[in-house]
Amino acid sequence: MKIRKFFRGSGRVLAFVFVASVIWLLFDMAALRLSINDVNSQLLKELVVKERAAMKRQATSRTHAPKRLFKHPVEKVPVDLGDIVENAKRLDTNVANVYRRKQKPVFRERTVAGNAAKPKPDSVERSDKKAIENNVLGSLQSVKPLRKDPSLNSTKTVKAAVLDKAKLPKAVTEGIKDVVAKDIGQKAKVQDVKDAAFTKAPPAVQEEERRVVPKGAEDKAVKTGNNMPEEKSKENLKDISNKKASEAAKAGFQQHPKNDTKLEPKPDVQQVAGVLRQADQNSELLNKNDPHPVKTQIQLTLPPKVQKVEPSKAKPTVPVKKPGALHKVMALDVTEKPRDAQAMGQFGHAAVVPKGKEAESQSRWNEGHFNVYLSEQIPIDRSVPDTRPALCSEKMVHDDLPTTSVIFCFVDEVWSTLLRSVHSVLNRSPPHLLKEIILVDDCSTKDNLKEPLDKYMAQFPKVRIIRLKERQGLIRARIAGAAQATGEVLTFLDSHIECNIGWLEPLLERVYVDRRKVACPVIEVISDKDMSYVQVDNFQRGIFKWPLVFGWNTLSEDIIKKNQMKDSDPLRCPVMAGGLFSIDKKYFYELGTYDPGLDVWGGENMEISFKIWMCGGEIEIIPCSRVGHIFRGQNPYKFPKDRQKTVERNLARVAEVWLDEYKELFYGHGYHHLLDKTVIDVGNLTEQIQLRQRLKCKSFKWYLENIYPDMEAPVVKAEGIVFNPGTRKCLALQNTTLVFATCDLSNQNQHFSYTWLRLIKQQGLCVVPHGLANRVSVEPCDPVNANQRWMLNTNKVMAEHIIVESSARRLCLEAGPKGDGIYVKDCFSGNEHQRWQFTNVYAQ
Secondary structure, three states: OHHHHHOOOHHHHHHHHHHHHHHHHHHHHHHHHHHHHHHHHHHHHHHHHHHHHHHHHHHHOOOOOOEEEOOOOOOOEEOOHHHHHHHHHHOOOOHHHOOOOOOOOOOOOOOHHHHHOOOOOHHHHHHHHHHHHHHHHHHHOOOHHHHHOOOOOOOOOHHHHHHOOOOOOHHHHHHHHHHHHHHOOOOOHHHHHHHHHOOOOOHHHOOOOOOOOOOOOHHHHHHHOOOOOHHHHHHHHHHHHOOOHHHHHHHHEEEOOOOOOOEEEOOOHHHHHHHHHHHHHHHHHHHHHOOOOOOOOOOOOOOOOOOOOOHHHOOOOOOOOOOOOEEEOOOOOOOOOOOOOOOOOHHHOOOOOOOOOHHHHHHOHHHOOOOHHHHHHOOOOOOOOOOOOHHHHHOEEEOOOOOEEEEEEEOOOOHHHHHHHHHHHHHHOOOOOEEEEEEEEOOOOOHHHOHHHHHHHOOOOOEEEEEOOOOOHHHHHHHHHHHHOOOOEEEEEOOOEEEOOOOHHHHHHHHHHOOOEEEEEEEEEEOOOOOOEEOOOOOEEEEEEOOOEEEEEEOOHHHHHHOOOOOOOOEEOOOOOOOOEEEEHHHHHHOOOOOOOOOEOOOHHHHHHHHHHHOOOEEEEEEEEEEEEEOOOOOOOOOOOOHHHHHHHHHHHHHHHHOHHHHHHHHHOOOHHHHOOOOOOOOOOHHHHHHHHHOOOOOHHHHHHHOOOOOOOOOOOEEEEEEEOOOOEEEEEEOOEEEEEOOOOOOHHHEEEEOOOOEEEEOOEEEEEOOHHHEEEEEEOOOOOHHHEEEEEOOOOOOOEEEEOOOOOOEEEEEOOOOOOEEEEEOOOOOHHHEOEEEEEOOO
């Protein structure tokens, strides 16, 4: 009875809804199960398709590129080894000539079979077909019947062309058959090819592969350019010896496009056999995994004609450089031995002072004003994280980039940081671009920087040390290093840096594109406390603030979006930091180098930056080039004279030559004392002024408007008519007397300016207070005369008062009660006759 009550009236509706919901839920569950089964079956089908595709790709790609570089200190990032090896083939990357004098050459001349063993994208595979075609022709072009027979056309395969008895001499045909017969059906040989393609050395600097030449046949083998298998060498050499030397040279070598004496050997019969063996293996794999195999045919074309070259002048291992050709930036990071991943500071990690060594670490701080103890615990060739933007690894640079001389100037530098700086350049620079490293010793006093340094650097052929007999300072030391440089580009670096991966080529590329471009790397931070390598933000450029103080500024988001800038794009830089940059050597001397009148250190970055921009050049920061730098809180170097006076003198010299009328902004920001020539002598400026005229350099006003437009640099602090609220009149200059008159903007006699030197002037006359009856008059302006200086006070207490600067009492400029004169009297904030208003006020 109780249950029936629930099914009466509205209870029936609720029961019906409940039953319907249960039934609907059961249907949903059934439908869901069916859909899940469908999805699973679909996924299974896709998985099967992917596995088949993977098997198909595995058949065509015979090996995988090893991971070399690391984006993160722990995680490694794969690199396209094929591109690096291709670059190495075109570029001379013999690291042994740079790294160790006693080390064996470490450039492997890859065989055709070795090249066929590495994976490449489709575009590269197509280029490989062309390469194989040229290699086969190179080995067969000395055979006269092959070139004359019209029946040999592009539709025949390489194998058929090589083994055709009617078109090859018997000795060559039998030699190929013997080699091919030994390897047919031996699939284990594929792994051997893989192992031969990769060595312990980085792909771009692999060891040279040499073949054994039978005794008595060495000279003939050199002349022909082909190293035959030993069992066929006598017969083959006999056939070739009957030809003229010019034909042998033409058949055996390919001429270098730039230098007639640089030649490259063509592959021999053994290489052709390797191609055929690899082609057989590839076809077997394709036929096994692909139901519709495609038989690849390689088209044979005639080789380009080359000039005749004397065989004795041939240099077979020099790769061909093609002017205008491009390649990806080479990401080299070479080390003499495998790096210890657990070493202190490795991969740019922060180092920690061990317990019990804190006192020693602290006591050695003053040796370099950074943690010298930790620096000595870190490997001198440690690896650092690749901090370049992602697009940089895909950037293309020209093959025929100019060579560079890297110049380090140092004085009493810490041993470990100096060595780490040099090793970072050697380890991460393409050797064919690194002409030399010049170490300029600016008369160091440390014993370990003398004979021990000479002995250590003797193992590096490209490192030279220049020692100055007297302390010259950074500026003249760099000039001395540039005078000894033989590279096409000068690259200046500080002696406490670490170059990052791929740092050099992007700099040289910008100089290559335009010789008037000066390229600067992004300067990242090496912590002075824990020696960690710290990445900096993107879009930072060098600027200056008054009085010529260098600083860093980040571009605003609006500018970045407006110009659609990428983090890998070069960034125009108004002022370089000065320590790290690359510049064309000839252009450096066209600019007159640094001003040789600058002493020791300070202001040289301003001088060369203004000179470059105003005289037709450009300065760019290259985000794809990164160099770490130890920034220290204090300069550890001793100055021959007072440090502050030396820097101030240098800046005054720069201001006088390059700032034009804006030099008052420099002096007005606390450097009034430099105007007195009896206090400081800036030296003779005649040569620098004539240099600027000879180079037809633009004005500093042009520089501010076009290169650094966001810099606020009004020529004067205030200007216009000077209104006095007490008299309701304006100050005027009548002849040489100050008077008051009805305000008139068109009257030039009422126009005054308040300068950065704190002078109230009209043309060449300045307002000056006199002791006699506290009257005020005018006299010729003299920036050195402190009595002519006024302070324009615009604070709330003394609003718009003009105060005498040289007086011990607080005296203010005051108008007569009836506008009948102008005086200086004790300042009073409520006195309207002491208030003055300029029409335009630009700076406080």
